[in-house]
Amino acid sequence: MSLLEVKELCVAFGARRVVDRVSFSLDAGGKLALVGESGSGKTVTALSLLRLLDAARLSGEVIFGGKDVLQCSAAELHELRGSDIAMIFQEPMTALNPVYTVGDQIVETLQLHKGLRGAPAHAAAVAALHRVGIADPDLRVHSYPHQLSGGQRQRALIAMALACDPKLLIADEPTTALDLTVRMQILELLDRLRSDTGMALLLITHDLNLVRRFADHVAVMERGRLVEQGITDQVMRRPQHPYTRKLIDSRPARALVSAGEGLIAAGRGISVEFPKRLPGIIGWFRSGKFMAVQDIDFELSPGETLGVIGESGSGKTTLALAVLGLVAAHGDIRIGGTPWSVGPGERRALRRRIQVVFQDPLSSLSPRLTLEAIVGEGLEIHEPALDAAQRRERVIEALYDVGLTENDAAEPLLHRYPHEFSGGQRQRIAIARALIVRPQLLVLDEPTSALDVTVQKLVLQLLGGLQRKYGLSYILVTHDVDVVRAMAHRVMVMKDGRVIESGPLEQVLGNSKSGYTRRLVEAGVA
């Protein structure tokens, strides 16, 4: 008999049904991955297994260890949560209480479910931290969440979840908030703990690479329905459902033309420093320097894409802002031969040549402006001679360019506000805003990280098409090796503000000299 048996589970919020007749089962010690894009209902399904959603109406059956969770009394449910079924979440910082030490929080779980108190509880907490591979567990047990790194926090969270030896661990996007190289370690840890303790693991994720590596079984969800499930290998190799097929080949294909001759932008010895508070009394009188970017050179030809990869905190976004002239930087940055140090008028003209697309399409569009005002703003600045009708024509043209239309017409969209568009559409709007002034160079700061995989592919295809059409150069800042592989001519690997390695794509990703690059590449690819 399987440990967990979900039959015909439906979840509804009011009249809206977000999970529709989902059935799957999980054996003791098994590894099941629930895969889907945002809004597919995978997290809602997971939370429903523990009845953690107060506002939801549930129907169907969730049989855990012979008992129907949906029929459990409050007391039985309390017993179940945390002790038989444990859960870990995406964002370890918010899942831990910042005012208690990690040890306190583990001890609390132990008290609640095992009745341990005092020294034995403390010892058990240390052991739990030790088990998840945290160095110096007897010291770390006294640490507050903010004193730990992201990976350590997730480990502490896992230690908390596992402190009571649950039979089932639900991991909801456990690695999404973590750096690439840490992701692998956490997943390996989860897998090791699973085989040590014999618990079952339900992994909720949008990342097929993780599924391919870590799950025995996979269930694919689309819009609240379970469209396909089976043994991971078989599903991956011979997907039956069209949606699964779409997910699997959502890895962007490479379609690049070779770069042109000449130089569109160049930087020599770029450094960016931020003031840092010095410790002790000396900090009252002067501030130290934190070098976010240190001594970086780059060159970019027309029609060329330079991929900048690195983990969070490696300074890649700061470098992008420096190239855009949005943070003060040392060194020499020239766009088309003109440095940023020219007077205000020329600087303004220079801005036209280099534009930017940001990561989060939610915050990159002003929520109170209409589409026409957002996209048309650049024209008001750089082509003030245009009248309103001409400007509108150009806006519509730009919307066609980025493929944002409704029933093949762009006009009806002009008076809409950003909240009326989906993430992928908003990213297209951001690209249109940048393109309308006809720049030569586009800085793409994680242009697809906030998007679903299938939408990612479409946006990358769009960017590739625009590059071929207009001969644009891109500086592509990302942590996603797949994206770089699809888009970049040359690659620059950054770590701690410095360039570790740079060169043509094949050389850097194919046979890197640096161990760091190899780790990055390995972590990013299945």
Add this chain to the structure above:
Amino acid sequence: MNVPTIAGSASAPLAARPVSRQSPTRRAWRRFRSNRLGYASLLLFAVLFGISLLAEVLSNDKPLVVRYDGQWYFPLLQSLPETTFGGDFETPADYLDPLIRENFAKPGNFAWFPPNRYHHSTINYFSEAPSPAPPDAGNLLGTDDRGRDLLARLLYGFRISVVFALLVSAMCAAFGVFYGAIQGYFAGWTDIAMERFSEIWSAMPTLYMLIIFSSLFAPSFWLLVALLSIFGWLGIAAYVRAEFLKNRTLDYVRAARALGQSDVVIMRRHILPNSLTPVVTLVPFEMAGAIGALTSLDFLGLGVPPDTPSLGELLNQGKSNLDAWWISLSTFGVLVVTLLLLILIGDALRDALDPRKLLQGDEQ
């Protein structure tokens, strides 16, 4: 709302959530209206304020229209001597004078009086009851200790309080937004310098300053507006500063800077509309505070000039004439209703403008 070119973006939920086509401001207004208590409070407050704006025609000792000896008069607009209506003196007519009343009652003559026959400054010399007089058919809420009609005083006093509050909040909001915007947008040393200034400013004892100023200058309505405004903008400036500090680092501001947009336009077009939530939310509370401040200053005798109808002065009278319960009770009632309505409006506004709800209506 799927667009074909995005190949039916797979992220739409099972039953597509309806996405509002309205601007964020319209949606906030709709949410405000769906809060019945707050919306009703706003309507009631608007009606009360509207009525008080018509105080001259609703509560006045002069008739609106008079027909006397075949001629039409409009005493509200004209100043007429008593002799016009058969009196003996050249002084302005006192329409409460029984003699003149008698003349109006003669056949062919006619006078149309406002519903309440007293102005806030009218002293009824012909009243029989000693002042302060309890409520009766003539003075619905009684009179104060100088024989002036209480209903008229409350009506005019309410109007002055609300106009005062509106002016003070408008000035505070305007200056606070301006100061906070500059502070938050330019940050760094500008922010530090301006923050120190506002700290020093906030350390000034407001009441003490008011007392000094009211002894230096002749007390007047406009002096009070100015004084309360120059001490009242600090709170709003602090909120606006925080909003600007937060919003200036958002990507849409960065994108505008990358386009080469000027600082002034960025502040006005991109940041300001997204930073006004705390201002709009604070205004009703600011108004309630201003009414409270004016009332307490008047109560202490530091406020508007003595003849001005004012709620604080009435409260003071109520304190000196404890047996004249109608004074303190009705003034108290007016104050409670006014402040309560403002606070209910403010609460509803705060809910309607909650940023968590503002950006909803779309799955992310």
